Amino acid sequence: MIRELTILAQEITALDAGYKLRFAPDGGLLPRLAEFVEQERQCCPFLQFTLTVESAAGSIYLTITGPEGTNAFLEDAFQLSEGR
Numbered sequence: 001m002i003r004e005l006t007i008l009a010q011e012i013t014a015l016d017a018g019y020k021l022r023f024a025p026d027g028g029l030l031p032r033l034a035e036f037v038e039q040e041r042q043c044c045p046f047l048q049f050t051l052t053v054e055s056a057a058g059s060i061y062l063t064i065t066g067p068e069g070t071n072a073f074l075e076d077a078f079q080l081s082e083g084r
Contacts, residue, residue, distance in 0.1 A: 002078045005036060005062070014082040018047075018065030019074055025057050033062055046070075 006012065008029070011022040023029055030053070037049045047070070052061040064074060074080045 002036065002040075002080075005033070006078070006080060010059075012080060012082055014071060015063070015065060017067070018063065018070045019080050019082075020061055020063045023060040023062070025054075025060060029060060033060070037062075040064075 005021065005023075008023055008026075009021040010024055013020045013022075023033075030051075033051060037051070040047060041049065044066075047064055047066045050061075050063040050065075052063070054060070064070075066073070
């Protein structure tokens with residue numbers, strides 16, 4: 001599922017302790033993001049997830065953060081990298 005989400009992301013930004021993914025507003029996206037968060041919090045309890053939905057037709061953001069080493073973990077486990 002993360003591969004599909006990274007393909008849908010319009011922008012991926014590296015943070016000090018994680019990554020922020022920006023998505024276009026899409027009515028079917030929120031349930032998929034919520035499902036992803038639910039799955040990942042079961043296997044990776046050290047990660048913190050924040051979903052931000054801007055007003056009107058604004059962007060949707062998924063921020064994934066955690067302790068030291070989170071960026072390397074996300075890059076390896078989810079093939080996340082900054083760009084787009």
